[in-house]
Amino acid sequence: MGSCEGGVAVVVKRTEVVVAVLPVAESRLAMSNLDLLLPPLDVGIFLCYDKGSENINNETKISMLKRGLGQALVPFYPLAGEVVMNSQGEPALFCNNRGVDFVHAFADIDLQHLDLYTPDASIHGNFVPIKKHGVLSVQVTETKCGGLVIGCTFDHRAADAHSINKFLVAWADITRSICPLNISDKAMVNKYTPCFRRSLLTPRKPSHHDPAIDDMYILIKNAAPPSNSPPLFHLQSRIYQISAYHIQRLQSLAGPKRTKLESFTALLWKLLAKSAKHNKKKCKLGIVVNGRNCLTDSSTTDTKISFDEYFGNVLSVPYSESTVGELKSLPLSAIANKVHACVESAANEEHFRGLVDWVEKQRPQQAMCKVYSCIPNEAEEAAVVVSSGQRFPVSQMEFGWGRPCFGSYYFPWGGYTGYVMPMPSAANDGDWIVFMHLSPSHLDFIERDAPNIFKPFVK
Missing domain, CATH: 3.30.559.10 (Chloramphenicol acetyltransferase-like domain)
Known part of the structure; x- marks a missing residue:
């Protein structure tokens, strides 16, 4: 259990690991030279949702989020992996479907009273998780008024904001879809298939750069x-x-x-x-x-x-x-x-x-x-x-x-x-x-x- 500085308790209800719903062959994905410019830095994102008028309770919403996440991790499989060091001491992505730590929590506060102006006191570690393992961590927090806060933390070495934005949109689209993602449907796969081709950023021969x-x-x-x-x-x-x-x-x-x-x-x-x-x-x-x-x-x-x-x-x-x-x-x-x-x-x-x-x-x-x-x-x-x-x-x-x-x-x-x-x-x-x-x-x-x-x- 954690607490905001304002005295609002955030209670962890469940902690589990969400993996890609289809088997992922173990592989290592090298980081590009541009990835290597990033030190170990974790970046957070949080999204706040009012209770809304839809007849969906929070337990169902959180179940949908986990189900959608497991499907989104199929095309975005490196996010279910880990960062490891290679023989040169450089980071690489070990795509082993270790999974994403997923926390379900409850905060004794109405969403409208959540202090968003000074997030160091209210958001950090309470609604945006502190990542302990893997590449990505997720926390979904219910609020007293029936709202939800979805917080994510990702390793910046694995992705920039542009890449994570693509993942978040895919996760939302898949979760919202009436039918689960059909992996055999080529059109759907293409829609949610990012490119991991590191050869796009290979050095030139001979190499040269502007001073x-x-x-x-x-x-x-x-x-x-x-x-x-x-x-x-x-x-x-x-x-x-x-x-x-x-x-x-x-x-x-x-x-x-x-x-x-x-x-x-x-x-x-x-x-x-x-x-x-x-x-x-x-x-x-x-x-x-x-x-x-x-x-x-x-x-x-x-x-x-x-x-x-x-x-x-x-x-x-x-x-x-x-x-x-x-x-x-x-x-x-x-x-x-x-x-x-x-x-x-x-x-x-x-x-x-x-x-x-x-x-x-x-x-x-x-x-x-x-x-x-x-x-x-x-x-x-x-x-x-x-x-x-x-x-x-x-x-x-x-x-x-x-x-x-x-x-x-x-x-x-x-x-x-x-x-x-x-x-x-x-x-x-x-x-x-x-x-x-x-x-x-x-x-x-x-x-x-x-x-x-x-x-x-x-x-």
Whole structure:
């Protein structure tokens, strides 16, 4: 039994392991060079469902979820496996159908009273499970009002958000379907068959890369060693809602050629600078770039694969830095131009092919994005990574009893580099839900300086 800081007890009713409903031949699936850039990090997701008007009780819903999960694990079989180390000390996926830990719990709280603004206190470990085994863990929690919270935690080394989103939609579709997934039906299999072809991301021969990658990535052994002194501060997670009006307003201020994400990111970068007292300090900004739209299948096989279906990590994190003084003085449009240039530096096939080659050159030494290694000091004010969750398909997570009333990623990692992820509102009204993991002082300043934009989320 666990409990929220507010005194709400979360009682575990049952714990079991859900396996793929069809036999899965044991195999090892190598991680691509892009997977190898990820350290052992677990990422959480949670979805909230009101009781709804459907005549389905929670026991039936949870039975449906388990049944659908067992079927979804057939095409997404690596999620039922484990991460193991190979002879080189590198992680690989052991596809052995170990299964997914599935927890059924009850929380003595009405869903509308659940604190979603400060999820570290209310959600972590209570509604989003702490993964102990395997690649994926699931917890389904009943609430006093009859609602449900579905929480998932997955190993980031196995998949990025794009891949997990595909799995979640498939799980929802299968669960909602009147008839179980017919594995012999070729059309259904194709609909839910992700691509695990690692040859799509093999190094080139001869290999080569843009020297700029040497400035974006670093060997972990060369990163700043951890200090023996107490941490300067602990990052905190908060969830905000930004209205569609303010998103459009930001985009108009940033310029007609700038995306909503670039406009929002420019504002965030400027706010971090405004919170600082020393103009010579630097603020670093990383942007997560999904390479699927940049890459083409260059393999010699007859069957060409769309990278949209590729399951794994296809990400790069270019970053830019500016002094506090410069960011304070620049208009939002000029900062948005800097953000755009940062994104464009990685949003091309040559960058991703070069990154694959760069990792191959370093193996088996592990590397990481350099922006993750930042530590605030006399020269650095802050570093933050912005990841677009705008394609988070929250409105498609319909398991058979209505759409979620709320959904968000939850990613409280270690270190001092912040993490921010904007996602669409479950209401599908153009508003954004923004998960922010920053220092308390930065979060407090953002709320004071832009209270009309960053509204603490209240259900």
